[in-house]
Amino acid sequence: MSAKRRPVEYHEATPEVRAVYDDIMATRKTDWVNNFWKVLAHDPQTLKRIWANIKQVMGPGALDPLTKELLYVAVSASNGCRYCIASHGAAARTKGMTEVQYSELLAIVGLANETNRLVTALDVAVDPQFL
Amino acid sequence: MSAKRRPVEYHEATPEVRAVYDDIMATRKTDWVNNFWKVLAHDPQTLKRIWANIKQVMGPGALDPLTKELLYVAVSASNGCRYCIASHGAAARTKGMTEVQYSELLAIVGLANETNRLVTALDVAVDPQFL
Amino acid sequence: MSAKRRPVEYHEATPEVRAVYDDIMATRKTDWVNNFWKVLAHDPQTLKRIWANIKQVMGPGALDPLTKELLYVAVSASNGCRYCIASHGAAARTKGMTEVQYSELLAIVGLANETNRLVTALDVAVDPQFL
Amino acid sequence: MSAKRRPVEYHEATPEVRAVYDDIMATRKTDWVNNFWKVLAHDPQTLKRIWANIKQVMGPGALDPLTKELLYVAVSASNGCRYCIASHGAAARTKGMTEVQYSELLAIVGLANETNRLVTALDVAVDPQFL
Amino acid sequence: MSAKRRPVEYHEATPEVRAVYDDIMATRKTDWVNNFWKVLAHDPQTLKRIWANIKQVMGPGALDPLTKELLYVAVSASNGCRYCIASHGAAARTKGMTEVQYSELLAIVGLANETNRLVTALDVAVDPQFL
Amino acid sequence: MSAKRRPVEYHEATPEVRAVYDDIMATRKTDWVNNFWKVLAHDPQTLKRIWANIKQVMGPGALDPLTKELLYVAVSASNGCRYCIASHGAAARTKGMTEVQYSELLAIVGLANETNRLVTALDVAVDPQFL
Numbered sequence: 001m002s003a004k005r006r007p008v009e010y011h012e013a014t015p016e017v018r019a020v021y022d023d024i025m026a027t028r029k030t031d032w033v034n035n036f037w038k039v040l041a042h043d044p045q046t047l048k049r050i051w052a053n054i055k056q057v058m059g060p061g062a063l064d065p066l067t068k069e070l071l072y073v074a075v076s077a078s079n080g081c082r083y084c085i086a087s088h089g090a091a092a093r094t095k096g097m098t099e100v101q102y103s104e105l106l107a108i109v110g111l112a113n114e115t116n117r118l119v120t121a122l123d124v125a126v127d128p129q130f131l
Numbered sequence: 132m133s134a135k136r137r138p139v140e141y142h143e144a145t146p147e148v149r150a151v152y153d154d155i156m157a158t159r160k161t162d163w164v165n166n167f168w169k170v171l172a173h174d175p176q177t178l179k180r181i182w183a184n185i186k187q188v189m190g191p192g193a194l195d196p197l198t199k200e201l202l203y204v205a206v207s208a209s210n211g212c213r214y215c216i217a218s219h220g221a222a223a224r225t226k227g228m229t230e231v232q233y234s235e236l237l238a239i240v241g242l243a244n245e246t247n248r249l250v251t252a253l254d255v256a257v258d259p260q261f262l
Numbered sequence: 263m264s265a266k267r268r269p270v271e272y273h274e275a276t277p278e279v280r281a282v283y284d285d286i287m288a289t290r291k292t293d294w295v296n297n298f299w300k301v302l303a304h305d306p307q308t309l310k311r312i313w314a315n316i317k318q319v320m321g322p323g324a325l326d327p328l329t330k331e332l333l334y335v336a337v338s339a340s341n342g343c344r345y346c347i348a349s350h351g352a353a354a355r356t357k358g359m360t361e362v363q364y365s366e367l368l369a370i371v372g373l374a375n376e377t378n379r380l381v382t383a384l385d386v387a388v389d390p391q392f393l
Numbered sequence: 394m395s396a397k398r399r400p401v402e403y404h405e406a407t408p409e410v411r412a413v414y415d416d417i418m419a420t421r422k423t424d425w426v427n428n429f430w431k432v433l434a435h436d437p438q439t440l441k442r443i444w445a446n447i448k449q450v451m452g453p454g455a456l457d458p459l460t461k462e463l464l465y466v467a468v469s470a471s472n473g474c475r476y477c478i479a480s481h482g483a484a485a486r487t488k489g490m491t492e493v494q495y496s497e498l499l500a501i502v503g504l505a506n507e508t509n510r511l512v513t514a515l516d517v518a519v520d521p522q523f524l
Numbered sequence: 525m526s527a528k529r530r531p532v533e534y535h536e537a538t539p540e541v542r543a544v545y546d547d548i549m550a551t552r553k554t555d556w557v558n559n560f561w562k563v564l565a566h567d568p569q570t571l572k573r574i575w576a577n578i579k580q581v582m583g584p585g586a587l588d589p590l591t592k593e594l595l596y597v598a599v600s601a602s603n604g605c606r607y608c609i610a611s612h613g614a615a616a617r618t619k620g621m622t623e624v625q626y627s628e629l630l631a632i633v634g635l636a637n638e639t640n641r642l643v644t645a646l647d648v649a650v651d652p653q654f655l
Numbered sequence: 656m657s658a659k660r661r662p663v664e665y666h667e668a669t670p671e672v673r674a675v676y677d678d679i680m681a682t683r684k685t686d687w688v689n690n691f692w693k694v695l696a697h698d699p700q701t702l703k704r705i706w707a708n709i710k711q712v713m714g715p716g717a718l719d720p721l722t723k724e725l726l727y728v729a730v731s732a733s734n735g736c737r738y739c740i741a742s743h744g745a746a747a748r749t750k751g752m753t754e755v756q757y758s759e760l761l762a763i764v765g766l767a768n769e770t771n772r773l774v775t776a777l778d779v780a781v782d783p784q785f786l
Contacts, residue, residue: 528778529777531780556784558782558784558785559779559780559781559782560770560773560774560779563777563779564773564777570773574769574770574773577766577769578766578770581759581762581763581766582763585755585759586753586755586756586759587725587756587759587760591722591725592759592763594718594722594726595725595726595729595760595763595764595767596763596767598726598729598730599729599730599733599763599764599767599768599771600767600771602730602733602734603733603767603768603771605771605774605775606781607774607775607779607780607781608767608770608771608774610781610782610785610786611781611782611785613785614784614785622717624716624717625717625718628712628716628717628718628723629718629726631712632712632713632723632726632727632730633726633730635708635709635712636726636727636730636731636734636739637730637734638705638708639691639705639709639739640730640731640734640736640739642691642695642701642705643691643736643738643739644736644738646660646694646695647659648690648691648694648738649662649690649738650690650737650738650741650742651689651690651741651742653687653689653745654689654741654742654744654745655741
């Protein structure tokens with residue numbers, strides 16, 4: 001294996017890996033699997049584990065599916081993960097995120113990064129009202 | 132001034148600073164100002180600028196007020212800013228965030244941080260479908 | 263040794279460690295050594311190495327001593343290292359940093375963190391003029 | 394709009410956006426606008442807000458213009474924002490930064506990142522002299 | 525529930541939570557559960573999920589148990605997570621980490637953070653030999 | 656010099672720089688020098704300093720050479736430094752790291768980043784047993 005891992009395509013995948021790919025496509029109602037999973041597939045244990053985590057965390061719950069994707073995009077934007085912004089941004093658009101909402105999300109990400117640093121640098125004490 | 136800046140209380144603030152405090156309380160319909168602003172007040176220019184930014188970014192828009200606070204909390208949790216988690220967490224609770232929703236938010240923050248690193252370390256190519 | 267390393271005081275230090283302490287005090291023209299070095303002293307190799315790095319990097323050069331300290335404080339504030347903000351902030355004040363300059367420094371740190379995220383999230387292409 | 398936002402050129406911009414572009418060029422005494430602003434222009438509110446922030450924070454103050462740019466470059470280098478290093482590096486060079494000064498700046502950024510981690514990992518207590 | 529979540533003790537835990545606590549103690553051959561799990565217990569789904577992840581990732585594999593703990597400590601030290609350094613540091617010591625090894629680990633964490641920033645800031649091209 | 660620094664090749668290097676290149680190749684028993692050092696060479700002081708640091712920190716000690724490289728790769732993966740992952744990943748493979756071990760390392764990096772955020776966001780108190 002070379003240092004950079006190439007995507008494992010469906011036709012060359014083991015049955016164990018195909019089962020995850022099949023579940024991803026069935027859950028998302030799509031007919032393709034994105035590169036993240038195909039690169040993770042070199043390590044089937046991690047592929048299965050991360051997919052199980054995503055399925056549980058991003059599945060039905062107290063937050064609606066769009067809000068969950070917006071939160072995922074915001075953290076990914078704050079961390080500068082281009083792939084994650086692209087993939088979860090696409091998912092958010094599919095679930096209804098508009099371009100104006102995306103602009104507002106980015107504005108919040110930017111401003112929170114600014115105030116987070118100011119607060120930490122100034123070592124602001126937590127107000128008793130917040131405890 | 133000692134190295135660590137203490138909060139500037141209302142009664143000792145200049146009219147310029149009081150005007151910001153008044154606007155914060157009027158906008159938020161509260162009768163107190165939290166420590167972040169009172170510590171920023173040593174630099175009135177920055178106090179006014181950051182408050183103007185917060186007011187614009189967190190004000191009415193295409194995302195509802197609760198979603199905006201959830202995004203702020205998520206970025207602050209990802210960055211490990213305790214004060215910001217406490218203050219925006221309180222704001223989110225005021226706007227209706229339940230404890231179950233907060234748990235789901237934290238789960239997304241944690242998982243996004245995990246997959247962000249995996250994606251970046253594996254240098255996954257963006258799928259053409261996402262471009 | 264317990265998990266948290268306590269400061270190694272001068273009177274209990276080995277000659278190897280004392281030699282570094284002596285050089286720190288002579289270089290800085292002070293009569294005390296701050297906790298960072300006293301905690302590092304449990305690992306004399308690292309103590310010597312880091313001090314040699316600091317002495318070279320923060321010593322005379324093309325940037326004046328105050329500007330060097332301001333840069334150190336700015337990076338530390340951006341990274342949220344409270345101890346480093348306190349210690350390099352004190353050094354910057356000794357070299358002439360005023361409180362207004364410190365406020366401006368923090369404003370730049372905050373704003374850079376905001377625009378850094380916006381730029382990265384939006385994946386802005388570098389203009390040919392900047393290459 | 395596709396997922397990745399392309400730069401909005403002057404000839405296709407709305408009057409509101411052109412007014413910001415004009416002010417950027419007038420303030421900087423140049424005849425072009427860099428990509429950051431042209432990508433932000435999809436969201437005119439944010440374009441205006443961020444430009445107003447930059448103008449205030451990077452404008453005349455207690456720190457000289459070159460020092461301000463050096464601080465911006467240092468934070469951007471610490472955060473790994475390539476575009477920001479390129480754009481603010483260019484601005485710093487215009488204001489007089491030499492290559493030797495840039496090398497010294499990078500050395501400080503690198504070393505501060507090293508000692509920031511050591512200090513935080515070792516949980517060093519702030520010396521009373523720094524409080 | 526107040527904003528800060530308190531640890532859920534064994535005697536007050538639901539059977540679902542107790543089952544995880546029991547498995548943690550049985551796996552680790554200890555008679556107590558550390559605070560991380562007791563605070564996570566307010567969200568039993570996440571408690572179970574994270575424990576299942578830890579058990580799989582930190583369990584027997586191609587890397588020996590001590591090396592796995594050292595890696596966990598190194599990432600936590602790099603991220604500045606005090607609790608994680610303390611808890612995984614304790615686990616590493618139990619598995620044989622000496623104080624000299626810990627010092628070397630911290631030296632690597634510090635130096636990697638320095639060179640990571642230099643490399644990224646200088647935008648060094650990957651050598652073909654590494655591809 | 657243009658803004659982006661190009662690698663300084665051996666044939667064009669000064670004797671001072673060549674001496675470092677020679678030492679790198681002798682220490683590593685290779686006949687080439689990777690780009691990081693060739694880009695650093697524009698600043699010979701920093702080239703010498705960083706190489707001296709790497710040589711000391713990554714040289715013989717209480718941790719074996721493979722473990723040291725694994726720690727370097729883990730921190731670099733956590734920080735998202737692609738070049739550093741490639742270069743230290745290659746070094747780790749030379750010292751015996753298998754692909755299965757690399758997968759386990761990445762899994763630890765990802766999971767530590769997840770739990771680091773959860774712990775910090777939940778502000779978990781350090782257990783007395785860990786002090």
